[in-house]
Amino acid sequence: MITEIHLAPLQGFTDAIFRQLFCKYYGGIDRCYTPFIRLEHGNFRVRDIRDIESPQDNLSPQILPGSASEFNVLVDKIESLGYTEIDINMGCPFPPVMAHGRGCALLNIPEKAIEILREARQRPAVRFSLKMRLGYADTTQWRQIIDAVNDTELTHVTVHARYGKQQYKGECDMEQFADFVAACRHKVIYNGDICTPADAEAVGNRFAIGGVMIGRGLLADLNLPRKIKGLEPCNIDCFRQLHAELVEQLTQRMDNDRQVVDRMKPYWEYLFPTVDHKMRKRIKKSNKMSEYSAAVAEILHQLKEEES
Numbered sequence: 444m445i446t447e448i449h450l451a452p453l454q455g456f457t458d459a460i461f462r463q464l465f466c467k468y469y470g471g472i473d474r475c476y477t478p479f480i481r482l483e484h485g486n487f488r489v490r491d492i493r494d495i496e497s498p499q500d501n502l503s504p505q506i507l508p509g510s511a512s513e514f515n516v517l518v519d520k521i522e523s524l525g526y527t528e529i530d531i532n533m534g535c536p537f538p539p540v541m542a543h544g545r546g547c548a549l550l551n552i553p554e555k556a557i558e559i560l561r562e563a564r565q566r567p568a569v570r571f572s573l574k575m576r577l578g579y580a581d582t583t584q585w586r587q588i589i590d591a592v593n594d595t596e597l598t599h600v601t602v603h604a605r606y607g608k609q610q611y612k613g614e615c616d617m618e619q620f621a622d623f624v625a626a627c628r629h630k631v632i633y634n635g636d637i638c639t640p641a642d643a644e645a646v647g648n649r650f651a652i653g654g655v656m657i658g659r660g661l662l663a664d665l666n667l668p669r670k671i672k673g674l675e676p677c678n679i680d681c682f683r684q685l686h687a688e689l690v691e692q693l694t695q696r697m698d699n700d701r702q703v704v705d706r707m708k709p710y711w712e713y714l715f716p717t718v719d720h721k722m723r724k725r726i727k728k729s730n731k732m733s734e735y736s737a738a739v740a741e742i743l744h745q746l747k748e749e750e751s
C-alpha cells in the first residue's frame with residue numbers, strides 16, 4: 444500500500460507555476476521539490492530564486508552542491524528565505540553537472556558525498572532529505588556511502604533505482620534497490636518508471652518503502668497520483684483550465700509568445716501519450732501562439748470526445 448506520493452523535480456517542467464497549478468487542479472501529491480538549485484560562478488541564478496520566492500506547502504527546495512562550501516552557501520540562502528526542509532541532489536547525470544563534480548558525480552567520488560553529508564549534520568535547524576541513484580558507474584556504488592547516509596539525520600531518502608550512466612533508460616535494478624532498503628535506516632521513497640497505479644502497487648507490495656516519487660509518468664497522466672490513491676480522476680476540463688492558466692502566467696512572465704510556445708512544447712513530449720502523433724507533430728512545428736493554440740484545441744476536442 445503506497446502512503447506517500449512525491450512529485451519528482453523535473454528541470455524545465457515542475458517550476459513554481461506548474462507545481463501550484465498542478466496542486467490546484469489535480470492534487471493527490473504529498474510533497475514536491477524544486478528542480479535543482481545550483482551556483483553559477485558562485486552566484487544564484489535569478490530564476491532559481493524566483494522559483495522559491497512564493498512559499499508552497501510541502502515544498503522542499505532541492506540543492507545541487509559539488510562541495511561542502513557550495514553546500515553551505517546554498518543552504519544559507521534557502522534557509523534565509525524561510526525554508527526548513529531541503530533536498531540534496533546526488534543523482535543528476537547530465538554531463539555539465541557531472542563535470543562540476545555535482546549530482547551523480549558524488550556517487551563516483553564517495554569521499555565528497557560523505558563530506559557533504561557530514562556538513563548536513565552540522566545544520567540541525569534544517570531537515571534534509573536526499574535524492575540519489577544507486578550509483579554512477581554501476582548500481583552498487585551506494586554501498587560506499589550508506590554508512591554516512593545512516594549517520595545523518597534525514598527525513599527520507601529517494602532512490603532512483605538506476606545508475607547514472609543509464610541516464611533515464613534501461614532497467615531499474617530492483618535487487619540492488621531491495622538491498623538498499625534493507626541497509627538504509629531512513630524512510631525510503633522509490634523512484635523510477637512509475638507509470639500506472641499497478642506499478643506503484645507492485646513496488647509498494649514488494650518493498651518496505653514510505654512511498655513513491657513520480658516524474659515522467661505524472662506528466663503522461665496527470666491523474667496518476669489520484670488514481671494511485673483511489674480518488675476520482677479529474678476530467679479533461681481540469682487540464683484545459685490548468686493549461687490555460689499555465690500559458691497565461693508564462694505569457695505574463697516572458698518577453699514574447701514565441702518563448703511561451705517554446706516553453707510549452709516539451710510538455711507535449713509527455714502529455715497524453717495516446718494522442719495521435721500527427722496532432723502532436725503540429726504542436727512541435729508551431730512557431731506562433733495561434734498555431735500552438737489551434738493544435739492544442741484540436742487535441743482537447745478529441746480527448747473530450749473520448750471522455751464522453
Ligand SMILES: Cc1cc2nc3c(=O)[nH]c(=O)nc-3n(C[C@H](O)[C@H](O)[C@H](O)COP(=O)(O)O)c2cc1C
Pocket residue numbers: 451452453454455477478479505532534535574603611634635636637656657658659660
Ligand atoms: C527533463 C528531466 C529533468 C529532471 N530534472 C531533475 C532535477 O532538477 N532534479 C532531480 O533530482 N531530478 C531530476 N530529474 C530526474 C527525475 O526527478 C526522476 O528521478 C527521473 O525522471 C526518474 O523518475 P520517473 O521515471 O518517474 O520520471 C529530471 C528528469 C528529467 C527527465
